[in-house]
Amino acid sequence: MKHLLALTAGFSMGVGLSLSGMINPAKVINFLDFAGSWDSTLIAVMGSALATTFLGYRFILNREKPLFDERFHVPTRNDLDGSLIFGAVLFGTGWGIAGFCPGPAIAALTTLNPEPFVFVAAMASGMIVTRALSTATQHRKSLQ
Amino acid sequence: MITEFTPIQGLLGGGLIGLAAVLLMAGLGRIAGISGIFSGLLNAKLFSAGNEQTWRIYFIGGLLIGAALFGSIVSVDVAFISSWPLLVIAGLLVGAGTQLGSGCTSGHGVCGMARLSRRSVTATLVFMLTAIIVVYFVRHIFAIT
Numbered sequence: 683m684k685h686l687l688a689l690t691a692g693f694s695m696g697v698g699l700s701l702s703g704m705i706n707p708a709k710v711i712n713f714l715d716f717a718g719s720w721d722s723t724l725i726a727v728m729g730s731a732l733a734t735t736f737l738g739y740r741f742i743l744n745r746e747k748p749l750f751d752e753r754f755h756v757p758t759r760n761d762l763d764g765s766l767i768f769g770a771v772l773f774g775t776g777w778g779i780a781g782f783c784p785g786p787a788i789a790a791l792t793t794l795n796p797e798p799f800v801f802v803a804a805m806a807s808g809m810i811v812t813r814a815l816s817t818a819t820q821h822r823k824s825l826q
Numbered sequence: 827m828i829t830e831f832t833p834i835q836g837l838l839g840g841g842l843i844g845l846a847a848v849l850l851m852a853g854l855g856r857i858a859g860i861s862g863i864f865s866g867l868l869n870a871k872l873f874s875a876g877n878e879q880t881w882r883i884y885f886i887g888g889l890l891i892g893a894a895l896f897g898s899i900v901s902v903d904v905a906f907i908s909s910w911p912l913l914v915i916a917g918l919l920v921g922a923g924t925q926l927g928s929g930c931t932s933g934h935g936v937c938g939m940a941r942l943s944r945r946s947v948t949a950t951l952v953f954m955l956t957a958i959i960v961v962y963f964v965r966h967i968f969a970i971t
Contacts (some may be wrong), residue, residue, distance in 0.1 A: 683856060688853070689891075690882045691847075691850040691885060692846065692887060692888025692890075693889070693892035694846040694884075695843055696888060696889035696895075698838075698892075699843065699893060700840065700896040700902055702835055702839025704839070706829065708829050712828075714958050714960075717966050719827070722831060724836070724888040726833045726837050726840060727837075728935065729837075731838075731844040732939055734840070735844040737941050738852070738940075739941060743851070749853045755857070756855070756857065756941070757869075757938075757945070758912050760943075761945075764947055767949075767952055768950070769922075770926070770948075770949040773927055773956075774942070774957040777890075777956075780908045780917070780959045783919075783931040783932075785889070789890070790893075792890055793902070795906060796910075797906035800914060801917040803912045805921040808919065808920065808921020809925050813925055816925070
Protein backbone atom coordinates (compact mmCIF):
# COMPACT_ATOMS: atom_id res chain seq x y z
CA MET A 683 0.00 0.00 0.00
CA LYS A 684 2.81 2.36 0.94
CA HIS A 685 4.50 1.83 -2.42
CA LEU A 686 1.24 2.07 -4.36
CA LEU A 687 0.59 5.41 -2.70
CA ALA A 688 4.09 6.67 -3.52
CA LEU A 689 3.52 5.56 -7.13
CA THR A 690 0.16 7.38 -7.27
CA ALA A 691 1.61 10.57 -5.78
CA GLY A 692 4.49 10.44 -8.28
CA PHE A 693 2.02 9.87 -11.12
CA SER A 694 0.00 12.93 -10.08
CA MET A 695 3.22 14.96 -9.90
CA GLY A 696 4.31 13.77 -13.38
CA VAL A 697 0.97 14.62 -15.01
CA GLY A 698 0.82 17.94 -13.13
CA LEU A 699 4.29 19.03 -14.26
CA SER A 700 3.52 18.11 -17.89
CA LEU A 701 0.00 19.59 -18.01
CA SER A 702 1.12 22.85 -16.41
CA GLY A 703 3.84 23.28 -19.05
CA MET A 704 6.61 23.39 -16.44
CA ILE A 705 8.60 20.70 -18.27
CA ASN A 706 9.12 23.30 -21.00
CA PRO A 707 12.26 25.27 -20.03
CA ALA A 708 11.30 28.07 -22.44
CA LYS A 709 8.12 28.65 -20.42
CA VAL A 710 10.01 28.78 -17.13
CA ILE A 711 12.66 31.15 -18.55
CA ASN A 712 9.88 33.39 -19.88
CA PHE A 713 8.40 33.62 -16.38
CA LEU A 714 11.79 34.64 -14.97
CA ASP A 715 12.44 37.08 -17.83
CA PHE A 716 10.71 40.38 -17.13
CA ALA A 717 12.67 42.04 -19.92
CA GLY A 718 11.62 39.48 -22.54
CA SER A 719 8.33 37.87 -23.58
CA TRP A 720 6.90 37.40 -20.08
CA ASP A 721 4.71 34.33 -19.45
CA SER A 722 3.08 34.38 -16.02
CA THR A 723 1.78 30.78 -16.14
CA LEU A 724 4.17 29.75 -13.35
CA ILE A 725 2.27 32.00 -10.91
CA ALA A 726 -0.95 30.05 -11.61
CA VAL A 727 0.89 26.73 -11.18
CA MET A 728 2.64 27.73 -7.97
CA GLY A 729 -0.49 29.40 -6.53
CA SER A 730 -2.69 26.40 -7.24
CA ALA A 731 -0.12 23.91 -5.93
CA LEU A 732 0.46 25.98 -2.79
CA ALA A 733 -3.25 26.44 -2.05
CA THR A 734 -3.94 22.70 -2.47
CA THR A 735 -0.97 21.70 -0.30
CA PHE A 736 -1.72 24.35 2.34
CA LEU A 737 -5.32 23.13 2.74
CA GLY A 738 -4.36 19.44 2.65
CA TYR A 739 -1.58 19.85 5.21
CA ARG A 740 -4.01 21.67 7.59
CA PHE A 741 -5.98 18.45 7.95
CA ILE A 742 -3.16 15.91 7.73
CA LEU A 743 -0.62 17.44 10.11
CA ASN A 744 -3.24 17.62 12.86
CA ARG A 745 -3.39 13.84 12.85
CA GLU A 746 -1.17 11.78 15.08
CA LYS A 747 0.68 10.00 12.28
CA PRO A 748 0.43 9.27 8.55
CA LEU A 749 -1.52 6.25 7.27
CA PHE A 750 1.48 4.00 6.53
CA ASP A 751 4.25 5.26 8.77
CA GLU A 752 4.92 5.73 12.47
CA ARG A 753 5.56 9.47 12.27
CA PHE A 754 5.68 12.54 10.03
CA HIS A 755 9.13 13.17 8.57
CA VAL A 756 8.85 16.95 8.59
CA PRO A 757 11.90 19.22 9.01
CA THR A 758 11.97 20.94 12.40
CA ARG A 759 14.85 23.38 11.89
CA ASN A 760 13.97 27.03 11.99
CA ASP A 761 17.37 28.76 11.77
CA LEU A 762 18.63 30.55 8.67
CA ASP A 763 22.21 29.44 8.06
CA GLY A 764 24.75 30.22 5.38
CA SER A 765 24.38 26.82 3.78
CA LEU A 766 20.65 27.38 3.14
CA ILE A 767 21.20 30.81 1.58
CA PHE A 768 24.30 29.84 -0.43
CA GLY A 769 22.56 26.68 -1.65
CA ALA A 770 19.50 28.68 -2.74
CA VAL A 771 21.76 31.12 -4.63
CA LEU A 772 23.53 28.25 -6.45
CA PHE A 773 20.21 26.56 -7.25
CA GLY A 774 18.66 29.83 -8.47
CA THR A 775 21.69 30.41 -10.72
CA GLY A 776 21.38 26.97 -12.32
CA TRP A 777 17.61 27.33 -12.65
CA GLY A 778 18.02 30.72 -14.36
CA ILE A 779 20.68 29.43 -16.78
CA ALA A 780 18.73 26.45 -18.16
CA GLY A 781 15.13 26.88 -16.96
CA PHE A 782 15.22 23.42 -15.40
CA CYS A 783 14.62 22.51 -11.76
CA PRO A 784 14.76 18.87 -10.55
CA GLY A 785 11.07 17.81 -10.97
CA PRO A 786 10.47 19.18 -14.47
CA ALA A 787 13.91 17.99 -15.65
CA ILE A 788 13.17 14.40 -14.55
CA ALA A 789 9.68 14.55 -16.10
CA ALA A 790 11.20 15.92 -19.34
CA LEU A 791 13.34 12.75 -19.65
CA THR A 792 10.19 11.12 -21.05
CA THR A 793 10.40 13.36 -24.14
CA LEU A 794 13.54 11.30 -24.96
CA ASN A 795 15.39 14.42 -26.08
CA PRO A 796 19.08 14.44 -25.11
CA GLU A 797 18.96 17.80 -23.27
CA PRO A 798 17.17 16.65 -20.10
CA PHE A 799 19.47 13.59 -19.90
CA VAL A 800 22.53 15.87 -20.01
CA PHE A 801 21.01 18.10 -17.33
CA VAL A 802 19.89 15.28 -15.00
CA ALA A 803 23.28 13.51 -15.27
CA ALA A 804 25.06 16.76 -14.33
CA MET A 805 22.56 17.35 -11.51
CA ALA A 806 23.15 13.85 -10.08
CA SER A 807 26.92 14.44 -10.24
CA GLY A 808 26.53 17.76 -8.45
CA MET A 809 24.51 16.08 -5.70
CA ILE A 810 26.99 13.23 -5.21
CA VAL A 811 30.05 15.50 -5.13
CA THR A 812 28.41 17.98 -2.75
CA ARG A 813 27.31 15.21 -0.41
CA ALA A 814 30.80 13.66 -0.39
CA LEU A 815 32.40 17.05 0.31
CA SER A 816 30.03 17.92 3.14
CA THR A 817 30.47 14.46 4.72
CA ALA A 818 34.26 14.96 4.58
CA THR A 819 33.95 18.43 6.12
CA GLN A 820 31.76 17.14 8.94
CA HIS A 821 34.17 14.28 9.56
CA ARG A 822 37.08 16.71 9.83
CA LYS A 823 35.09 18.91 12.23
CA SER A 824 34.29 15.93 14.45
CA LEU A 825 37.99 15.09 14.66
CA GLN A 826 38.93 18.57 15.87
CA MET B 827 11.16 32.33 -27.83
CA ILE B 828 7.52 33.23 -27.12
CA THR B 829 5.36 30.89 -25.05
CA GLU B 830 1.62 31.23 -24.56
CA PHE B 831 0.05 32.12 -21.19
CA THR B 832 -1.92 28.98 -20.24
CA PRO B 833 -3.70 29.72 -16.94
CA ILE B 834 -6.25 26.85 -17.04
CA GLN B 835 -3.61 24.16 -17.64
CA GLY B 836 -1.45 25.93 -15.07
CA LEU B 837 -4.14 25.88 -12.38
CA LEU B 838 -5.08 22.24 -13.08
CA GLY B 839 -1.47 21.09 -13.27
CA GLY B 840 -0.63 23.00 -10.10
CA GLY B 841 -3.56 21.32 -8.37
CA LEU B 842 -2.16 17.89 -9.33
CA ILE B 843 1.28 18.87 -8.02
CA GLY B 844 -0.41 19.90 -4.75
CA LEU B 845 -2.39 16.65 -4.70
CA ALA B 846 0.88 14.71 -5.00
CA ALA B 847 2.29 16.59 -2.01
CA VAL B 848 -0.88 15.97 0.04
CA LEU B 849 -0.96 12.23 -0.83
CA LEU B 850 2.68 11.69 0.10
CA MET B 851 2.25 13.48 3.43
CA ALA B 852 -1.03 11.72 4.27
CA GLY B 853 0.29 8.27 3.43
CA LEU B 854 4.01 8.28 4.16
CA GLY B 855 4.47 11.45 6.17
CA ARG B 856 7.01 12.66 3.63
CA ILE B 857 7.71 16.02 1.97
CA ALA B 858 7.26 15.81 -1.83
CA GLY B 859 10.58 17.49 -2.57
CA ILE B 860 11.96 16.09 -5.79
CA SER B 861 15.60 17.03 -5.17
CA GLY B 862 15.54 15.22 -1.82
CA ILE B 863 13.68 12.17 -3.13
CA PHE B 864 15.96 11.93 -6.19
CA SER B 865 19.21 12.40 -4.26
CA GLY B 866 18.06 9.60 -1.93
CA LEU B 867 18.11 7.32 -4.98
CA LEU B 868 21.81 8.05 -5.50
CA ASN B 869 22.70 5.79 -2.62
CA ALA B 870 24.65 2.54 -2.86
CA LYS B 871 22.67 1.01 0.03
CA LEU B 872 19.28 1.72 -1.58
CA PHE B 873 18.59 -1.90 -2.48
CA SER B 874 19.94 -3.53 0.66
CA ALA B 875 17.47 -5.67 2.59
CA GLY B 876 14.97 -3.94 4.85
CA ASN B 877 15.67 -0.56 3.34
CA GLU B 878 12.95 1.94 4.16
CA GLN B 879 13.84 4.12 1.20
CA THR B 880 12.39 2.09 -1.69
CA TRP B 881 9.27 4.31 -1.79
CA ARG B 882 11.52 6.82 -3.54
CA ILE B 883 11.84 4.47 -6.54
CA TYR B 884 8.05 4.17 -6.76
CA PHE B 885 7.56 7.93 -6.52
CA ILE B 886 10.10 8.76 -9.26
CA GLY B 887 8.75 5.80 -11.30
CA GLY B 888 5.20 7.16 -10.98
CA LEU B 889 6.43 10.61 -12.00
CA LEU B 890 8.03 9.20 -15.16
CA ILE B 891 4.96 7.08 -15.99
CA GLY B 892 2.63 10.08 -15.47
CA ALA B 893 4.73 12.38 -17.65
CA ALA B 894 5.20 9.70 -20.35
CA LEU B 895 1.49 8.83 -20.43
CA PHE B 896 0.46 12.47 -20.61
CA GLY B 897 3.02 13.13 -23.33
CA SER B 898 1.75 10.19 -25.38
CA ILE B 899 -1.87 11.43 -25.27
CA VAL B 900 -1.42 15.19 -25.51
CA SER B 901 1.32 16.78 -27.58
CA VAL B 902 3.45 18.75 -25.11
CA ASP B 903 5.32 21.84 -26.29
CA VAL B 904 8.92 21.60 -25.18
CA ALA B 905 11.66 23.93 -26.41
CA PHE B 906 15.19 23.31 -25.15
CA ILE B 907 17.00 26.58 -25.49
CA SER B 908 20.33 25.90 -23.79
CA SER B 909 23.49 24.44 -25.32
CA TRP B 910 25.00 21.29 -23.79
CA PRO B 911 27.81 23.13 -21.95
CA LEU B 912 25.26 25.43 -20.32
CA LEU B 913 23.07 22.44 -19.42
CA VAL B 914 26.04 20.79 -17.69
CA ILE B 915 26.92 23.94 -15.73
CA ALA B 916 23.27 24.49 -14.78
CA GLY B 917 22.81 20.84 -13.76
CA LEU B 918 25.91 20.89 -11.53
CA LEU B 919 24.71 24.13 -9.88
CA VAL B 920 21.18 22.79 -9.34
CA GLY B 921 22.55 19.52 -7.90
CA ALA B 922 25.00 21.26 -5.54
CA GLY B 923 22.57 24.03 -4.60
CA THR B 924 19.65 21.77 -3.73
CA GLN B 925 21.93 19.60 -1.54
CA LEU B 926 23.41 22.57 0.34
CA GLY B 927 20.08 24.39 0.55
CA SER B 928 18.08 21.23 1.38
CA GLY B 929 15.43 21.64 -1.30
CA CYS B 930 14.15 22.92 -4.62
CA THR B 931 10.98 24.39 -6.12
CA SER B 932 8.81 21.51 -4.89
CA GLY B 933 10.34 20.93 -1.44
CA HIS B 934 10.82 24.57 -0.42
CA GLY B 935 8.54 26.38 -2.89
CA VAL B 936 5.43 24.20 -2.49
CA CYS B 937 5.69 21.93 0.58
CA GLY B 938 7.80 24.19 2.80
CA MET B 939 5.87 27.36 1.94
CA ALA B 940 2.59 25.50 2.62
CA ARG B 941 3.94 24.70 6.11
CA LEU B 942 4.90 28.40 6.46
CA SER B 943 8.45 27.27 7.22
CA ARG B 944 10.78 30.23 7.76
CA ARG B 945 13.68 28.40 6.07
CA SER B 946 11.59 27.48 3.03
CA VAL B 947 10.07 30.94 2.55
CA THR B 948 13.58 32.43 2.73
CA ALA B 949 15.09 29.86 0.36
CA THR B 950 12.25 30.33 -2.16
CA LEU B 951 12.64 34.12 -2.17
CA VAL B 952 16.42 33.78 -2.58
CA PHE B 953 16.37 31.28 -5.48
CA MET B 954 13.53 33.13 -7.28
CA LEU B 955 15.32 36.49 -7.08
CA THR B 956 18.66 34.91 -8.04
CA ALA B 957 17.09 33.19 -11.05
CA ILE B 958 15.44 36.44 -12.22
CA ILE B 959 18.77 38.28 -12.02
CA VAL B 960 20.65 35.42 -13.75
CA VAL B 961 18.11 35.26 -16.60
CA TYR B 962 18.51 39.00 -17.14
CA PHE B 963 22.29 38.67 -17.43
CA VAL B 964 22.31 35.47 -19.48
CA ARG B 965 19.56 36.45 -21.93
CA HIS B 966 20.03 40.21 -22.23
CA ILE B 967 23.49 41.35 -21.12
CA PHE B 968 25.60 38.44 -22.41
CA ALA B 969 22.94 36.98 -24.76
CA ILE B 970 24.30 33.41 -24.58
CA THR B 971 22.37 30.19 -24.98
